[in-house]
Amino acid sequence: MANSFFTSVKGFFFLLLVLLLPIDHADACSRVVMATDSARIVMVGRTLDWRTPIPTNIYLYPQGITKQSMPSGPALHWTSRYASILAVSYDGGVTEGMNEAGLVMNGLFCNVSRYPAPVEGDTSAPVMSLSILVSFFLDNFANVSQVDDWLANHHFVIPSSNFDNGTSTLLHWALTDISGDNLIIEYVDGRLTSYRGKNLTILTNNPILSDMQAINAYWNDVGGVNMLPGTVRSADRFVRGSFFISHVPHDLDHHNAFASLSTIMANLSVPWLYQVEGKPHLSSTQWRSIADLTEGRYYFRLADSLSEFYIEFKGEILSPGSTIKKLNLSNIDSYQLVGRANSRLTPTHSFTPIW
Numbered sequence: 001m002a003n004s005f006f007t008s009v010k011g012f013f014f015l016l017l018v019l020l021l022p023i024d025h026a027d028a029c030s031r032v033v034m035a036t037d038s039a040r041i042v043m044v045g046r047t048l049d050w051r052t053p054i055p056t057n058i059y060l061y062p063q064g065i066t067k068q069s070m071p072s073g074p075a076l077h078w079t080s081r082y083a084s085i086l087a088v089s090y091d092g093g094v095t096e097g098m099n100e101a102g103l104v105m106n107g108l109f110c111n112v113s114r115y116p117a118p119v120e121g122d123t124s125a126p127v128m129s130l131s132i133l134v135s136f137f138l139d140n141f142a143n144v145s146q147v148d149d150w151l152a153n154h155h156f157v158i159p160s161s162n163f164d165n166g167t168s169t170l171l172h173w174a175l176t177d178i179s180g181d182n183l184i185i186e187y188v189d190g191r192l193t194s195y196r197g198k199n200l201t202i203l204t205n206n207p208i209l210s211d212m213q214a215i216n217a218y219w220n221d222v223g224g225v226n227m228l229p230g231t232v233r234s235a236d237r238f239v240r241g242s243f244f245i246s247h248v249p250h251d252l253d254h255h256n257a258f259a260s261l262s263t264i265m266a267n268l269s270v271p272w273l274y275q276v277e278g279k280p281h282l283s284s285t286q287w288r289s290i291a292d293l294t295e296g297r298y299y300f301r302l303a304d305s306l307s308e309f310y311i312e313f314k315g316e317i318l319s320p321g322s323t324i325k326k327l328n329l330s331n332i333d334s335y336q337l338v339g340r341a342n343s344r345l346t347p348t349h350s351f352t353p354i355w
Helices: 002-020 130-140 144-153 207-224 234-247 254-268
Strands: 028-035 040-049 056-061 065-070 077-079 084-089 093-099 105-110 171-177 184-189 191-196 285-292 298-303 309-312 326-329
Touching: 028 105, 028 234, 028 254, 040 093, 040 105, 040 171, 040 254, 065 130, 077 130, 084 130, 084 298, 093 130, 093 285, 105 130, 130 171, 144 171, 144 184, 144 191, 207 234, 234 254, 254 285
Parallel strands: none
Antiparallel strands: 028 040, 040 285, 056 084, 056 326, 065 077, 084 093, 093 105, 105 171, 171 184, 184 191, 285 298, 298 309
């Protein structure tokens, strides 16, 4: 009894400390994995939330595209083994995507991330631009195990970059494959930290995953049926997402699995144009996506749209030499995009990375 009491008190004060920490940036994105009991249905939902508009277009890349991680100097060079569907922000950097083998990768803001930085004159480690990092993994690997093995034996450095008028691009990443396996990649004090497991179904923003799991453990003891944290803070969204994905049925057919995940992502979204007086860092959800690894479909919904659309690999020519295609959302009335939107894809050149 005493141990239980002191554990609860310790957990309470830990939670209180976390809640009192200052928030320096607009850091709001959420990611949830739905995997049915049989692992025959795997989907990844994501929200993108930010304080200013982030123009995003959808690209379909075939196999056989030659790429590099930086325009010059020590860099990785590769030719894509797998076709991919990519969400590209500012037409210059890949936010997330999925490949034809059934691997999805999402980058989420995390302002405590600290990357291993390039050292002037040191050519021993290749330099990886954040704008192309997601593409590197989706182009070259079919599953989480392959990525995990590669990271254990290879090293790269990441140069600093900015967006949104000077905000540092600080991210952590999550990958999921068609088996339901997950890999979380974080950089803490310049060192890679990774976590792997089918139980890693939630990711939001700050703090790092190990600290977030400690917060979530406290709320697991409290129980979520009668009370869950309800703000738009990263830790609160993590706890809500964890509770709901753990308490919805998982013996579902495809239709109900999609509906369950879609409504969880709606619960984690920040209302359109929501503001708190004196706290401009709180950020509206700009769009939501669901990567359906089972069907090879990428669903996308803009917050101010009446409907959802998807791009799928089925029916597309993905072999080397095929055309890169693009869905330019800035040139299309989003109200007209409903259901399968492959017919709206138009031939294009590769986007130009913001190195």
